[in-house]
Amino acid sequence: MVRKHFGTDGIRGQANSVITPELAMKVAQATGVLFQRGDHRHRAVIGKDTRLSSYMIEYAMVAGFASVGMDSLLLGPMPTPAVAMLTHSMRADVGVMISASHNSFEDNGIKLFGPDGFKLSDEVEAKIETMLDKDSALKLSKPADLGRAMRVEGDRARYIEFAKRTLVRHLSLEGLRIVVDCANGAAYKVAPEALWELGAEVFSIGVEPDGFNINRGVGSTTPLALVKKVREMRADIGIALDGDADRVLIVDEMGKIVDGDQLMAVIAESWKEDGRLSQPGVVATVMSNLGLERYLHGIGLSLARTAVGDRYVLEHMRQHGYNLGGEQSGHIILADYCTTGDGLVAALQLLAVVKRQSKPVSQVCHRFEPSPQVLKSVRVSAGKPLEDANVARAIESGRQKLGSSGRLVIRASGTEPVIRVMGEGDNLDLVERIVDEVCDAVATFARAA
Structure with a gap:
């Protein structure tokens, strides 16, 4: 099924253009209907970030949930991991985070969590997408069964x-x-x-x-x-x-600057020494540096790679019993504590190592020398460039030139209309040349599309 609304991290787009009040209300209605299981009073926890449009989306979702008989517990501005934690802690049926993460204020998004505090699976998101296109599936409640909304006190503490x-x-x-x-x-x-x-x-x-x-x-x-x-x-x-x-x-x-790869290396080594790793390895994405993989192998740990997106990292962790994973961008998932990436908790784990070792952060965090890595993006407004023969030839040529000394990763962004091209290897000049060749091929396709 082609995903019309959901990307790699929920629904995201420009506020009042892609993310409209109508869409937000329908998402709430579909999610509310889907997650009303059992005879208890049904509740949704809703958090948001600080962008202007979050008010608009919050109230639209409250209306949507109320219209299908689900109460809304409003947290106000709270981190995504706090929403995930409180969804489970407060025994809510569903959690919502209104945010476009690292995007500018013009964008916004909707992230959904199940009652266990985990992000929804692709299968559940597909069900919601189907319901959004079928008004008959959005069964409205009788007047006496409408939901209520209330602000939550003490959520920050x-x-x-x-x-x-x-x-x-x-x-x-x-x-x-x-x-x-x-x-x-x-x-x-x-x-x-x-x-x-x-x-x-x-x-x-x-x-x-x-x-x-x-x-x-x-x-x-x-x-x-x-x-x-x-x-x-x-x-x-x-x-x-x-x-x-x-x-x-x-x-x-x-x-x-210290990125997520180095942080994972620090935490992995610390947890290995303490016997806290549930599996002898770490889960990361295809974007994590080759230097991290080599370092982990050097201390007796493996690196499992997934598609880009912390949800896919977490999915692999849950399926195979890992308790540490993350992304180079700084999504660090500590499954002993969290059901999603948590920037504050990850920082605290690093600070614990700093205090224990009594060393400067520069020494604690420099676990390996990163392999030269080049990442570029090419905007593509139409078509499927990765299926184009000329693009495919450029990619295959680049991989042959790199051989076993490097990697080439090409993917469509899940949040923007761009193709991302990442190359890494021991020879920076070669990597830059290969990335440019692939980008040129994608750009040529984009101009012709």
Whole structure:
């Protein structure tokens, strides 16, 4: 089935264009009908980030849920992992996060969670898509059975306590100077408060959301503001979250950016030493660096690769019993604690290693030398370039040139109309040349389409 609405991470697009109130209401209605199981009072937990359109989508979804007899519990601005946790903790039937993650304020999205706190499977999303196109499947409730909506009190404190409890008892961050960048997004209150309560000296940026500035010049996708602040404050570490706080990047005390691959390496080695890995390996995507794979092999661990998207990482983890996985972009999934990526919890695990080793972050986080990696995107508005013969020849030629010393990954983005081309290998000049050749072939197709 061709996916009309759902991408690799829920539904996403420009607010009031792709993501309209009508669509949001229908998604709520379809999800509400699908998840009304049993005779109890049915409830949906709804969280959001700080972009302006989140109000519009939130109220549309409340109307949708109410119209099919489901109550809505409104969290306000909260990280995606907090919504997942609270959905399960509050015994809700479904969870909703209104966010476009790291995108700019013009975009928004809808992420859905089941009662177990996990993102919905492709099969369940397919059922929702089918229902969206069939109004007869959206059975409205009688007037006496309509749902209600209420604001949840104390949700922020509950999530902060949850995050703190992922650390060993009595561990203190006292003595650490931490800069945290909340991207003017969903974690702008909870992340600084959690770090402060653990004893750190905290300096915050990206904590003044106005509806328009989410991810603008701050956050994990644009970490230069954090680099500058770490150097200015002579901090020990910088922590950058994205708009919905399900991903994290680190800046060490020297101002060097540390990505998700290095974080996975640190946590994997620490958990291996403590006997905490449920399987002798880590799950990552095809985009993770070859250097990570080589490093893990060197310490006796494997690297399983999946398609891009933290949902596919988690799916593989659940099927094969892994408790650690993630993405180079900073989605780190710690299955002992979370049902999705959690930027704050991942950062706390790193800080625990820093405290235990009593070493600078630059030493703790430099586990391997990354292989040279080049990533470029080509916008394609129509057609299927990956099925084009000329594009296929360019890809096959590139793979033959790289041989066993590198990798070439080409994929269509699940959130934007672009083809992403990633190449890596020991010879940077060769990698750049191959990536350019493939991009040129895709661009030629796009111009002709």
